[in-house]
Amino acid sequence: xxxxxxxxxxxxxxxxxxxxxxxxxxxxxxxxxxxxxxxxxxxxxxxxxxxxxxxxxxxxxxxxxxxxxxxxxxxxxxxxxxxxxxxxxxxxxxxxxxxxxxxxxxxxxxxxxxxxxxxxxxxxxxxxxxxxxxxxxxxxxxxxxxxxxxxxxxxxxxxxxxxxxxxxxxxxxxxxxxxxxxxxxxxxxxxxxxxxxxxxxxxxxxxxxxxxxxxxxxxxxxxxxxxxxxxxxxxxxxxxxxxxxxxxxxxxxxxxxxxxxxxxxxxxxxxxxxxxxxxxxxxxxxxxxxxxxxxxxxxxxxxxxxxxxxxxxxxxxxxxxxxxxxxxxxxxxxxxxxxxxxxxxxxxxxxxxxxxxxxxxxxxxxxxxxxxxx
Amino acid sequence: xxxxxxxxxxxxxxxxxxxxxxxxxxxxxxxxxxxxxxxxxxxxxxxxxxxxxxxxxxxxxxxxxxxxxxxxxxxxxxxxxxxxxxxxxxxxxxxxxxxxxxxxxxxxxxxxxxxxxxxxxxxxxxxxxxxxxxxxxxxxxxxxxxxxxxxxxxxxxxxxxxxxxxxxxxxxxxxxxxxxxxxxxxxxxxxxxxxxxxxxxxxxxxxxxxxxxxxxxxxxxxxxxxxxxxxxxxxxxxxxxxxxxxxxxx
Numbered sequence: 304x305x306x307x308x309x310x311x312x313x314x315x316x317x318x319x320x321x322x323x324x325x326x327x328x329x330x331x332x333x334x335x336x337x338x339x340x341x342x343x344x345x346x347x348x349x350x351x352x353x354x355x356x357x358x359x360x361x362x363x364x365x366x367x368x369x370x371x372x373x374x375x376x377x378x379x380x381x382x383x384x385x386x387x388x389x390x391x392x393x394x395x396x397x398x399x400x401x402x403x404x405x406x407x408x409x410x411x412x413x414x415x416x417x418x419x420x421x422x423x424x425x426x427x428x429x430x431x432x433x434x435x436x437x438x439x440x441x442x443x444x445x446x447x448x449x450x451x452x453x454x455x456x457x458x459x460x461x462x463x464x465x466x467x468x469x470x471x472x473x474x475x476x477x478x479x480x481x482x483x484x485x486x487x488x489x490x491x492x493x494x495x496x497x498x499x500x501x502x503x504x505x506x507x508x509x510x511x512x513x514x515x516x517x518x519x520x521x522x523x524x525x526x527x528x529x530x531x532x533x534x535x536x537x538x539x540x541x542x543x544x545x546x547x548x549x550x551x552x553x554x555x556x557x558x559x560x561x562x563x564x565x566x567x568x569x570x571x572x573x574x575x576x577x578x579x580x581x582x583x584x585x586x587x588x589x590x591x592x593x594x595x596x597x598x599x600x601x602x603x604x605x606x607x608x609x610x611x612x613x614x615x616x617x618x619x620x621x622x623x624x625x626x627x628x629x630x631x632x633x634x635x636x637x638x639x640x641x642x643x644x645x646x647x648x649x650x651x652x653x654x655x656x657x658x659x660x661x662x663x664x665x666x667x668x669x670x671x672x673x674x675x676x677x
Numbered sequence: 678x679x680x681x682x683x684x685x686x687x688x689x690x691x692x693x694x695x696x697x698x699x700x701x702x703x704x705x706x707x708x709x710x711x712x713x714x715x716x717x718x719x720x721x722x723x724x725x726x727x728x729x730x731x732x733x734x735x736x737x738x739x740x741x742x743x744x745x746x747x748x749x750x751x752x753x754x755x756x757x758x759x760x761x762x763x764x765x766x767x768x769x770x771x772x773x774x775x776x777x778x779x780x781x782x783x784x785x786x787x788x789x790x791x792x793x794x795x796x797x798x799x800x801x802x803x804x805x806x807x808x809x810x811x812x813x814x815x816x817x818x819x820x821x822x823x824x825x826x827x828x829x830x831x832x833x834x835x836x837x838x839x840x841x842x843x844x845x846x847x848x849x850x851x852x853x854x855x856x857x858x859x860x861x862x863x864x865x866x867x868x869x870x871x872x873x874x875x876x877x878x879x880x881x882x883x884x885x886x887x888x889x890x891x892x893x894x895x896x897x898x899x900x901x902x903x904x905x906x907x908x909x910x911x912x913x914x915x916x917x918x919x920x921x922x923x924x925x926x927x
Contacts, residue, residue, distance in 0.1 A: 315773035315826050534796040536779050540772040547770040547837075550731060551844065552758035552786040558796065607774075 308460030312377035314543050316607055316651070323610045324527035331520035335513040342509020350508050354580055357512030359620045361577040364519045366600040366616035367526060367609050368569035373598070374607030375530050376562050377542030378459070382467030384594035385474055386567040389442050390574030391584045392478075392485055397434040398494035398502075398579065400425050405495055412486045422484035431498055438575050439568055446567030447560065454556045454563075468591050475589035490585025497579050508580075515576045519613065522569060526609055538562055539607075599638065603645050605652030614653060681709035683745055684848050684879035690729060690739030691903075699725040700736065701903035707848070712870065712880045714890040714911075717900035718923060723883045724767065726900070727850050731764050732757040744847060759788045763846030767853050769833035771840070773826030777817060780825050780836060781808050784843035807843060814872060815839040816865070831862035838869060849873060851882045855889050867892045899923070 338356070341347025348356070365387055372378045399410045400421060413421065427433045449470065453463060481487030500507040529535055537558045540548045548555050578584045587593070596619075604615020619638070627634050649655035685707040692700050700722040707713050715723050728734035730741055732754045741749045747760050758764075772780050785804045786795065800808065812818045815835040820828070825836060834854055841849055854870065855863045863886070870893045873880050884890050890897060890911065897914045899906040901923045907914050914920055 317824060317826065318774050532797060533782070533799065536772075536775055536783055537796060539774050540783055543772045543774055544770050546733075546754075547766065547772070548783065549754045550758050550764050550766075551784055551840065552755050552788070553795065554753075554755050554792050557792045561796070 311379045322527050324523045327610050328520040328524040335516035339513035353508050353512040357515045357580045360515035360519050361573045362616040363613040364573040366612040368566045370601050370612035372562050372566045376538045379464045380467040381464045382471035382594050383597050385471040386570035387574035388588045390571030391578040393438045394575040395491040395584045396428045400428045402495040442568050442571035446564040450560050450563040475586050478586035492583040603652050605654035684709045686742040688740040690736050692736040707879050710876045711895045714894035714897045715883045721900040722903040761847035763841035763844045764850045771825040771836050778821040784840040811839045811842050849880045
C-alpha cells in the first residue's frame with residue numbers, strides 16, 4: 304500500500320450521514336418538468352440552451368456513476384469513458400440505421416468502405432427497445448468481465464486505475480479504425496430521428512433535455528438510498544478496510560462487482576442520452592483525457608457525496624464552455640490549477656469550501672464579539 | 678488446568694518465504710474454554726501463524742482443523758470466518774467512515790445467508806439485542822452514533838473486539854490487543870479479555886506485554902524461529918532457561 308494508493312482510495316473519508324441528494328433530486332425533477340412544459344409551449348429557454356443543459360445533465364450522471372465506485376468504494380476508474388462510449392455508440396448505431404432506412408442515404412462510412420449494406424451486428428438495431436436492452440446488458444457484461452478479472456486478481460489502487468485507462472485507450476485505437484463499421488475516426492453522425500421524433504424539433508430537444516435531467520434526479524435519489532443501505536456500508540467498509548470485512552465472513556468481490564457494474568451501466572445510459580443531443584459520436588469520447596476529466600469533476604465536487612460529483616461536473620463543464628470560448632489556450636492551465644488547488648486545500652472538494660466558508664464566518668463573528676466585549 | 682474439547686488442532690505447519698522459514702513445523706492443541714497466549718521475540722512467526730489459521734497465508738505443509746474435523750486450510754478468508762474463527766488485527770481495524778453502530782451491524786453475518794441477501798437485509802430484533810449487549814460489554818453504549826474514525830486508539834480496539842464478539846466465534850484470535858494502549862486502557866482490556874472466556878470458545882492472544890499475558894493466560898506457548906519452544910503455565914514458562922535465553926538473545 305503506497306501513499307498514492309491511500310490518496311486514491313480515500314480511506315476513512317467521512318460520508319455525509321444526511322445527504323443533500325434527495326433535495327437536489329427533487330429540485331432537478333422540478334426543473335425537468337419546467338423545461339418540458341415551457342419547451343412544449345414554445346416559451347422559456349432557446350433550443351440551444353436546452354440542448355446544452357441536457358448535455359451537461361448527462362455529464363452529471365456520468366460523474367455520480369463514477370462517484371459510486373470511487374467515492375464510496377475507493378475504486379478509481381480512469382477509463383469510465385469506455386462505458387459512456389458504449390452507450391453512445393449503441394444509440395448512434397440505432398439512429399444511423401433508422402436514418403438509413405428513412406432517407407435511403409447510406410452513412411458516410413459505408414460509402415468510403417464501399418459497403419452496400421450495414422454489417423451484421425446492425426441486425427435489429429432499428430428497434431429502439433432492443434437497443435435499450437443491449438445498452439444495459441452489453442455494458443453490464445463488459446463491466447462484469449473486466450471487474451471479475453481485476454477484482455479476482457486483487458488489482459487495486461493505482462494499478463486498477465492504470466488498467467482502466469489502458470483499456471479505454473485500446474478501445475480508442477480500435478474505434479479509430481475505419482473498417483469496424485462504427486465510422487472510424489469520423490465517427491457517426493447525420494442522425495435524423497429517435498422513436499419517430501425529429502431530432503431538430505424543438506419539442507424533441509425539450510423532451511431529451513428533460514429526460515436527461517430526470518434520469519440524473521432518479522439516479523441521485525436511488526444511489527443516495529443505496530449508499531445508505533447495508534450494501535452501501537459494505538462498499539465503504541471495503542474502501543476503509545477490505546481485509547477486515549473479509550475476515551468478518553463476506554465475499555467482498557460481489558459487493559464490488561455490483562457497484563462496478565451498476566456504475567458502468569449508469570455511465571452507458573449517460574452516453575446514450577448524450578449522443579442524440581450532441582448529434583455526433585467519434586472515438587474522441589474514448590480518449591484518456593475525457594476519462595481523466597470525469598475523475599476531475601468528482602474530485603473537485605467532492606468524493607463520496609453524489610451531489611458534489613454532480614455539481615463538479617456541471618460547474619467544470621460550464622467553466623469549460625465559457626472559458627474555451629474566450630481564452631481557449633488558457634483552459635488546460637486553469638483546469639490543472641483547479642485540480643492542484645482542490646487536492647492541496649480542499650481534499651473533499653466543494654464540500655470543504657462550504658466548511659471553510661462557514662469556519663471563516665464563525666471566526667469573523669467571533670472577532671466581532673471580542674471587539675464588542677472590549 | 679482446564680481440559681476442554683479440542684478447538685484447534687495444529688500439526689506440523691510450516692511455511693517459508695524464500696529462504697526464511699517463518700513457521701517451521703509447528704504443532705499445537707488449543708482447547709475450548711481456555712485463554713492461550715502466544716509469545717515470542719520479534720520474527721518468531723506469531724503473526725504468520727495467525728495468517729495461516731485465517732487463510733491469509735497458505736502453508737507449505739501441515740494440518741489445521743477446527744472443531745475436530747473442519748479443514749481450515751481448504752477455506753478462503755471469509756469461509757474461515759464463517760466456520761467460526763474471528764480475528765483481531767494488530768493495528769486497530771474498524772471502518773472509520775461508519776458509525777460505531779454500523780460497524781457492529783456489519784458484524785452480523787448470518788452463515789445461512791448468501792451475499793445477495795446479506796447486502797440488503799436489516800438486523801433482526803434478536804440481533805439488535807445482541808448488539809446492545811455487546812455495546813454494554815465493550816462499554817460503549819453512549820457512542821453508538823459516533824463515527825469510528827474519531828474514537829481513541831483504545832476505543833477502536835474495543836470496538837473491533839466487540840465486532841468479533843457479535844460473530845460469536847468458536848476461536849477468537851487477538852493480535853497484540855494492548856499494543857499502544859495506556860495503562861488504564863490495558864487494565865480495561867484485561868477485564869474485557871477475561872469476560873471473553875467461555876466454555877464454548879477458545880481465545881488465542883498474541884502479545885508482547887508480559888504483565889498482560891500473566892493476567893489473562895491459562896496456557897502460554899513460546900515461539901522461537903517458527904517453532905514451539907516451551908508450553909505451559911506462565912510461571913513455568915518464566916522460569917524456563919531456554920525462554921530466558923531466547924529473550925535475552927543468548
